[in-house]
Amino acid sequence: MRWRILLGPVFLLLLWWTVTATGLIRPLFLPSPWQVLTALSDLTVKGPLLQDAGATLYRTGAAFCLAAVIGLIIGVPLGVWKGLYESLEVVLDFFRSMPSPALIPLAMLLLGLGDLSRIAVAAFTCSLVNAIQAAYAVHSVPRHRVLAARLAGAKGTFLLTHVLMPSVLPGVVAGWRITLSLALIIVVVSEMFIGTRTGLGMRIYDYHLMFRSADMYAAIFIVGMTGYILNKALEVTEGHLVHWTGK
């Protein structure tokens, strides 16, 4: 058991408890751990937080999956044809570099105030990241691996499924690692905009407006846990799915 991994959280908790118990920080800004814990259990058991987490997860998941598919469809041709990549490089880099919450009002104007606009913004940005990752992955398949496979007689579908796809997969999955976090970030931010009555982002902002500090911290904690669990789950999946990454 790697018991040391507990040291960080325990230390943080102690620090938190100390600064609140001694009155160093006022409860409005930072409630005590016990207040937050109580709020957390109340809001998850009787309150809306689980439902909110569900809504946020649904939007994140939808954006993530859409982006995974679209990214691959755009990214593979970009990796194969250098000219195409050069033609689109500026456009791709521009939108990838743009802080995507800037697009949320525009998306709402075009697609309405519902889930669609939130999912669309997250999926759009994540698609670009996935596309660039996939293009790099295709581009960096070792040249001699393909040459040797062809000389050995591999062609067509066999070459694709037995050589090219497994060569590209680690890079594609690396894109998923980035976009899973990114999708969650964009979705949570988008929920702070007008137009939804569910979602962790909306709930955090709501509690903030009502000065319900302990409740706000509880909602923030749930967002943090959601991101952490998603990342860990994908990390484990990656280890099994593409164990040859970086080898």
Add this chain to the structure above:
Amino acid sequence: MAITLQGIEKKFPTKASAAWTPVLDHVDLAVPDGRIVALFGPNGCGKTTILSIISGIEAPDAGTVSVTANGSERPKVGFAFQNFRDVLLPWQSALDNVAFGLCARGLPRAEARQRAISFLDEQGFAIPRGNYAYQLSVGQQQLVALARVLLPNPANVLLDEPFSALDHDARLRMRDVTISTLGKAGAAIVFVSHDVDEALYVSDELYLLSKRPARILRRFAVPFQRPRHYDLLTTAEFADLRRQIIGAFLAEVAT
């Protein structure tokens, strides 16, 4: 003649300028079935380019290439690349990497594996077969890459420093294994090595290449009887031939 090159010219674009650097300057090469030709020359002179042209990976700017296979069932060309680590598939076991060529040519996986196992057993390849390619030592990876080339019994074989990562013992053994398996099958072989002893031990004929752009400076017949033994390296005839080649090589490098 299994492999014939005539008057091959090749230029590559230079990185810095728009100029083209000549790499091969009128190279002629002839390898009959069942013979081994060694290419020996200074670093970066274009030996690997010659192999690339024979294999069809690169097209010559001028000259003719002819590569024929006796037996339509066999792969026409087997190529053991210098950077064998790129060639191996890291998601496959050592055994599946060895069997790759057979699978690629349509053999069912189970049968391909079976033949790979028999081959490795017969030829005494010491490889942990269940390990993934990236779990092998560099030397083991080179053995896997070599076995992958040899197993489908190609009609023409290009070996680019095929033993460079092996320890002394494995190197000696693999020379004999390679010669005997390919010799039995009557393959035409082009062998590139930086080690003149190795090139002589293996080959029937040695081509000494010039500095870049590579020309054939001289062809040396290597008349020693087969099967050869390591003792060959201590004979006077061997030492004499070696001296001639090294002399010609040093004269070229010095200019």
